[in-house]
Amino acid sequence: MLDTRQSGAANLYTTLIRHFFSRFFDTESLSPQGEPEANVIQTLGILAAPGAFFVLLFRPLTLTGWSLVAVRYIFVSFSMIVMGFIMVFEWDALFPDRRDYQILTPQPIRLVTLFLTKAAALGIFLAIFLVDVNFLSALLWTGVDGGTNVAGILGAHVLAVLASGLFMALGAAALQGVLITLFSGRLYRRVSVAVQTLLMALLVMLLFLTPLLGFAIEGLAKTNSRYLYYFPGFWFIGLYESVRPATHDTVLCNLGQLATKALWISGGVFVLTYLPGYWRHARKALETAEPDAAGPGRVAVWMNAALVKTILRRPAEYAVFHFISHTITRSLKHRLFLATYGGFGAALAVMTMGAASDGWLRLPLTLSFILVSGLRAAFNFPSELPANWAFQLSEIRGAAGYLAAARKWIAVCAILPLFLLLAPMEFTRFSWSAALFHIAYGMTLSVALVEIMFLGFRKVPFTCAHFPGKVNLVGLSAIYILGFTTYSSTMAGVEAWLEQTPAAAAVFFGGIAAALWWLSRWRGQRLDARAALDYEDAGDPVVRTLGLTPQ
């Protein structure tokens, strides 16, 4: 009888752990198609590949000294960033969600059992990813390090990459624990969402800056720069150095102590905040929140009224404009997607500023290119696709009005704020006339870019089914590479020339205005009143032929 009861309890624990483990892959951000099992294998494979690729890339070289430190940094940083990404994607899955409570609470399962199994599933989940991300790179690492002590080389590498990854996982979990302890209800949700988005952008930025930062360590260490103490990646390269010295640099070794402390602190804060946070979350999860009595604030009401009177006179435009705003600000998937672009943009901005003499001219152009292309891509991803019946049924005019709203949204809510943010920098760095010229030039180019990028776009943003496999990757890559490399440097060169040649500048602005007018007329004719919007992206044909049969 006791055996039966024990085996029943063990079964319950195993079932719950498996359930919570699979729920980690059943999130909107990680499994949008709702196929958690398939995604486990896919995600693990995708995350294991880059480490193996990089280690094979460096294997022909036998590295020592500061070059070894720089390459070590890539792996330490990669482990840390990937674990960070996982925590960002799983941000809402660290605690059981409302659905879990709704299904599991009526069952005869104690809350403490739910807690223990959830914590165990989280531990297993993190351990699997930590090992997966670093396994292949650790296995092949010994050929890269110039030393002969294989066990020492392997041990130090494994310690550093696992410690950095663990620190990031615990740090992110501790951060959420602190937030759930400090804030409650609506305020917690708002702060939590902002932190999650910010973390995503920061991680993407760090990912792209990894090689740059790795090769900057030597200079920073030799000057004992304070930047070394600000960023945890450097602490763990210090830990690596203290376990297996490559340079015997004392500054780096000291940073290793910081890494050990950080690991303990993040672990401690996680343990201290996770348990109370869990109970608090469990208590609140099934409570019905009081309705928010307050609507939009006075500023929002005033801005809406101003928009209706000026640029959004047609009701359908007004509807689509606000739909875009609401979706961008409230859809997790889209927020994280745009944060990715934001992080990439920030990394490019840092590189642009550091690498080129005309960096200040290129910066706004690079950022606006990323912003417009990011929004173009984000608009393609549907949000709550089954709800698009509402748009299909209420489409009572031609497509032009709906599409105009998307363009206006980008101009008002993306391009304008970007250049307003950049304005103080422009006015501090340049004379007021030059700053005004730069802003006008940047905004004009951005508007032209919107027109070009949205030429074939016939959808209400977020309402059309999207098949990523159908994207022409070659064409898209060419556009993006051109955009991120040639566009900003070429157009910054043109800007510098136009600034010195007022007549040419007048021709330029006139030419762009004429082109925009012509484009708008052409679009109006093409999308006549009867043209319908797309709600179904044409997928790939079911049967693919290789085209080998002679016609």
Add this chain to the structure above:
Amino acid sequence: MLEIKNLTKYYRNVPVVNDVSFTVRPGEVTGYLGPNGSGKSTTVKIITALIEPSGGKVFLDGKDIRSDLMAFKRRLGYVPEEAILYSYLTGLEYLQLMGCLRGMPVPEVDRKANELLELLSLASYRHAPISAYSKGMKQRVLIASALLHDPDVLILDEPLSGIDVTSALLFKHLLNELAQQGKMILYISHVLEVVEKVCRQVVIIYRGRIMAADSVEGLRDLMNVPSLEEIFSQLVEHRDLEAVARDIVEVIRPRV
């Protein structure tokens, strides 16, 4: 008048709607009944132009709706079977979106949306996201959204699903009022008592085919049974339901 003529829809060569024809007249509520999977919702999706038929046509006042879909959509109000809404919008924002998409001026949308939310007892939740709404509240938002632009044609697919008793009573009165205004109303439901009370004409569909189409009184007389429930049961259910119930109880009982 909304005329559905010889509507057919095939999914992988299987007819889910087979030669369906009936008429919804102004000032009348027409009930459309059938068991799960009988083809009701497919018919509705064809009528609302969400999917294309394999055959047959839908006419509004003698004109094929597909000859000017946008004109038809202007006159259409629809409550879908499932309460699928943009859950991150608030109730008010959703109604504003729908009203503006239908070309109503913003101040008019605001006024109507607020008043409808008030009348449907959703005023205190108007600024809460729809994700926080109960099923019945979502359904009320859908009803408000279908009525917002004062449509001539109303297609209501299970509009009372999840709705509380008071709201259901209100809705029955509302249907009568709307019919008196001359609206064409197609009402799809499983709640036969409500259908019996509010529908002048009833169409019963089973496995994609129309089994009966007449007034409730006409069907009662024809089949010589006292209620719509029995008419429905005779037409579409051929099992002994009491025996099935006994079998279920037998299955769940522990076996020694």
